Structure formats: C-alpha cells, structure tokens
Amino acid sequence: MEVTSALPSSTCSQIQREFSALLLEVDSTYSGLQTYNNVKWLSRGKVLERFVECFEEIKVFLDDKDLGNFPQLNDDKWVNTLMFFTDLSVHINELNLKLQGFGKSIDVVFGYIKAFESKVKIFKRDVETKTYKYFPRVTKYFEKASAAEQNEMELLHMKYQHVLDSLLDQFSDRFSQFRSLEQTMKIIKYPDVVVYSSLELNGFQWMQIDDLEMQLAEFQDSIWAQVFVDLRSKLENLERCRLQNQEECHYEQEIWSAWN
Numbered sequence: 001m002e003v004t005s006a007l008p009s010s011t012c013s014q015i016q017r018e019f020s021a022l023l024l025e026v027d028s029t030y031s032g033l034q035t036y037n038n039v040k041w042l043s044r045g046k047v048l049e050r051f052v053e054c055f056e057e058i059k060v061f062l063d064d065k066d067l068g069n070f071p072q073l074n075d076d077k078w079v080n081t082l083m084f085f086t087d088l089s090v091h092i093n094e095l096n097l098k099l100q101g102f103g104k105s106i107d108v109v110f111g112y113i114k115a116f117e118s119k120v121k122i123f124k125r126d127v128e129t130k131t132y133k134y135f136p137r138v139t140k141y142f143e144k145a146s147a148a149e150q151n152e153m154e155l156l157h158m159k160y161q162h163v164l165d166s167l168l169d170q171f172s173d174r175f176s177q178f179r180s181l182e183q184t185m186k187i188i189k190y191p192d193v194v195v196y197s198s199l200e201l202n203g204f205q206w207m208q209i210d211d212l213e214m215q216l217a218e219f220q221d222s223i224w225a226q227v228f229v230d231l232r233s234k235l236e237n238l239e240r241c242r243l244q245n246q247e248e249c250h251y252e253q254e255i256w257s258a259w260n
Helices: 009-025 043-053 056-065 076-099 107-128 138-146 145-173 178-182 181-188 201-207 213-220 224-244 251-259
Strands: none
Touching: 009 213, 043 056, 043 076, 056 138, 056 213, 076 138, 076 145, 107 145, 145 178, 178 181, 201 213, 224 251
C-alpha cells in the first residue's frame, strides 16, 4: 500500500509508531508491519503475509487517522483475491527457502522444483473442488460471502484456476532444460545403476573421453560401485540432519569426495 509514500519521513515514523501502539492495544500477535528489503528479497512474500495478518487493524487505523480513501479494503472480491495470492506466496516462499544456500547438488534442487510442480497440481484440484484446504485465508473470506455475491465468487474460482494453470506453464517453460537433462543428472549419485542409453553424452564432451560409455559400463561391475552406495547413505543422513536443523549440510563435499 502506498499510504505513506508521499509523506515526509518524520510523518511516516509517527504513523508507524501510532500503528504499533494500536496493535499493542488490541493484543495483536505483531508489533508492526515488515518492510521489503532489496537485499533480502525473500522478505517480499513476508511483507504480504504480515499485511494480511494485520488486515483488520490496518482498516481501523486508516479510518481513525483519515489517511485516505481505500475502497478496495471493503471490496470482498478484491480482499478475496488478496487472500489467494497471500496463501499462494506462502507456498512459493517455502520453495524459495529450500532452493537457497550452499551444499545442494543440481539433482536435489530440481527435485524440489518437481515436487512443487506436483503441489501446484494439488492446489489446482483443491480450487476446482472448492475445498481450499491449502488456502486457509481464502476459505475464511468465502465463508463471509453472501448469497448475492456467490456469482462473483464463481468467477474468482475460475480466475484462481487460471492463475495456477499459468504457474504450471511457467515452471514447465523455465525449467525445460533441466527436464531434458533429468536422466543425465542421475549420474551424479547413481552412476552404479543409471542406464547409460538414457544419458545425453554430449553434456560430457568437456571430459574429452571418447569411450566414456565403455568406461562407465566397466565401472558398474567394479568394486568402485560400492562407493556410491555408501554416498547415498551419507546423503540420506545429511538430509535427515538438515530437516531436524541439527547442522549445516554440504552435499557437494560428499559427492566430490566420492567421485575423486
């Protein structure tokens, strides 16, 4: 919202203090709104989430301070759309967080992306059946809609389906190159069992090994194959630790060690 965009910084600070005082007065969970920082770009989704969590308090504050006219805040259709995109941004933020940081091999990253694509298909079915199990904020506002507003709500159902279809298309297009190399990427952790006829050998030309297929075939029946069985066991333990927040996980170190 651009409520304070044209105001002096001193006035903005005063408004922020007064809004924080209101949140304290109504025993809100939050003490204020988050601000978006270009350095910490993941905060963008958090800004939207915090805005929605303080939505009723914001409406009261704007009315009380006479800071402008914002009819959309009382427009059920606009608010419902806001709730949908907030719920969706929460899901996308979860994916973003998984993709951040060091220590993840390319197949792990692509695994997160494929899993999210599957989740989007579940979200779409959730919207099609009007269940909204994975969109709790939307559910809350659909329940408030009167019978007269149901036709508009139907249009929103269709709009949300279109948004999710578009999201799937964008993921499919953006990660098409990953998809074409999906089988080839398995060689990172599964060289002992991968089917070499499925590999895109052009991707290994930089190694300047003319008989790469022959060498890999010999490798699969060698004593060295056990190295990658052990590697996968180590990576499973690292992933378990990561999920339990026990320690930093550096998958690539274990992978480099195995290949060396």
